[in-house]
Amino acid sequence: MDRPEFYRFHQGEKTLPFEPQEYQNRLTRLRAEMKARGIDACVFTSMHNVAYYSGFLYCAFGRPYALVVTQTEDVTISAGIDAAQPWRRSHGDNITYTDWQRNNYWRAVLSVTGAGKTIGREADHLTLTQCDLMDSFLSPKATVDVAPITMRQRMHKSAAEIALIRSCAQVADVGGYAVRDAIKAGTREIDVAMAGRNAMELEIAKRFPDAEYRDTWVWFQSGINTDGAHNPVTGRALQRGDILSLNTFPMISAYYTALERTLFVETVDPASLKIWEANVAAHEFGMSLLKPGASCADVTEQINTFFAERDLLQYRTFGYGHSFGVLSHYYGREAGLELREDIDTVLKPGMVISMEPMLTVPEGTLGSGGYREHDILIITENGNENITSYPYGPEFNVIS
Structure with missing residues (x-):
């Protein structure tokens, strides 16, 4: 059996707390900040920023989740246990990672960010373990703490x-x-x-x-x-x-x-x-x-x-x-x-x-x-x- 590292499972209709334009406005402001700071992709791992920019409020239960934002994409990364619910509750795209191989989560993130990029991350949320894994899988050229930027936007x-x-x-x-x-x-x-x-x-x-x-x-x-x-x-x-x-x-x-x-x-x-x-x-x-x-x-x-x-x-x-x-x-x-x-x-x-x-x-x-x-x-x-x-x-x- 061919078991993928990650895949897209989309079914049902999208239902969001706000109209799509509200999320577009938030992402436009974020992307302007990213451009000004030379950030190629943001990898959000906190519940609050994933929810703020996508509409999806995840239930971690010991599993990692993310929202990856580039200048052209916004993609939530979710575990297979949630099936298509994250896609239905996300403004943009969604990728489901599988658990048959450890760290497929980071492989899914890498598929959106690419390697060797300048990555925005939340220093007040990302654990030391996950920070090390991010560096290992994404090989970032540089990292920027975007937690203060996003907090000011949410205020x-x-x-x-x-x-x-x-x-x-x-x-x-x-x-x-x-x-x-x-x-x-x-x-x-x-x-x-x-x-x-x-x-x-x-x-x-x-x-x-x-x-x-x-x-x-x-x-x-x-x-x-x-x-x-x-x-x-x-x-x-x-x-x-x-x-x-x-x-x-x-x-x-x-x-x-x-x-x-x-x-x-x-x-x-x-x-x-x-x-x-x-x-x-x-x-x-x-x-x-x-x-x-x-x-x-x-x-x-x-x-x-x-x-x-x-x-x-x-x-x-x-x-x-x-x-x-x-x-x-x-x-x-x-x-x-x-x-x-x-x-x-x-x-x-x-x-x-x-x-x-x-x-x-x-x-x-x-x-x-x-x-x-x-x-x-x-x-x-x-x-x-x-x-x-x-x-x-x-x-x-x-x-x-």
């Missing part, structure tokens, strides 16, 4: 992306209301989280009947479990007076959005209320600062000053916001657009960013727990547009 959203993100934010609100409705003393965190996740998945299926459904989730934390923003759900039962943290995360075609809110079960004590109200005030102040021309570092310093004046800065745990787009809790991040002291990126229209101040007060201190509010804002020509609708603050979120 500036198109009209189509903003429309999707806006819809995603509405789905997050749906999940938030479902979580709120499920809260009562004696209910477990896991039961509340499932209510929010189920509501969002049903809403996504209604709004996007042709999408692939995966990765939507909820982090719902109570009591001491609220001290970290990314603490997983547990079976802890809610108690009267508990501080709660609501976090809903719908994922639609690799696009991430979020809703995060502080709540209390039935009642809130005076010390907690004071800290909560201060965090809400910082949230509102921070949102007022998000406008074209403001730098991430300057916004951060102003919110730091706000908290320091109230003797609360010592309870701050991380930056005050981040970009949105093709990212997730296990892949991708546009680290150049985060509200931190060490980020000097200047906000521009078309960027999408959160405002999410968080204070963590240690156990044994009055008002202990984690307080966090989170809204998503589109930077406009004159300021920002808040696309999160679920209310924040004590008036709505003390659940009786």
Whole structure:
């Protein structure tokens, strides 16, 4: 039997998150950057860049995947276990590699790039092992780290992306209301989280009947479990007076959005209320600062000053916001657009960013727990547009 190293298996109709022109626009901008830097081919290996430039969100399960972009081709490289699904979900061509011989993946990549070329690669994603294999199989004349280039491109959203993100934010609100409705003393965190996740998945299926459904989730934390923003759900039962943290995360075609809110079960004590109200005030102040021309570092310093004046800065745990787009809790991040002291990126229209101040007060201190509010804002020509609708603050979120 003649067993090929790779082959093309194309069947069915292509179904993409965006119109073909959206991907063409992204690739045109990328190719201009490649030409300016003398890059013959980019070999993208991360989920976020493969999805951003092709529409295909791979499931690695220990296997390597790629998108190879030249001045004339864009080809996803996928494993045989996925059959023709990667082709149906890719803007351009697709090659399937076989596993009967080790490293057929790199032979498939080589068939598109050619040997001895200048190769663009993602230094923040490619492992040392795969980097060595790339050098061995492709024999590149030179390599260029394109991760910073692509990150900057992803930070500036198109009209189509903003429309999707806006819809995603509405789905997050749906999940938030479902979580709120499920809260009562004696209910477990896991039961509340499932209510929010189920509501969002049903809403996504209604709004996007042709999408692939995966990765939507909820982090719902109570009591001491609220001290970290990314603490997983547990079976802890809610108690009267508990501080709660609501976090809903719908994922639609690799696009991430979020809703995060502080709540209390039935009642809130005076010390907690004071800290909560201060965090809400910082949230509102921070949102007022998000406008074209403001730098991430300057916004951060102003919110730091706000908290320091109230003797609360010592309870701050991380930056005050981040970009949105093709990212997730296990892949991708546009680290150049985060509200931190060490980020000097200047906000521009078309960027999408959160405002999410968080204070963590240690156990044994009055008002202990984690307080966090989170809204998503589109930077406009004159300021920002808040696309999160679920209310924040004590008036709505003390659940009786």
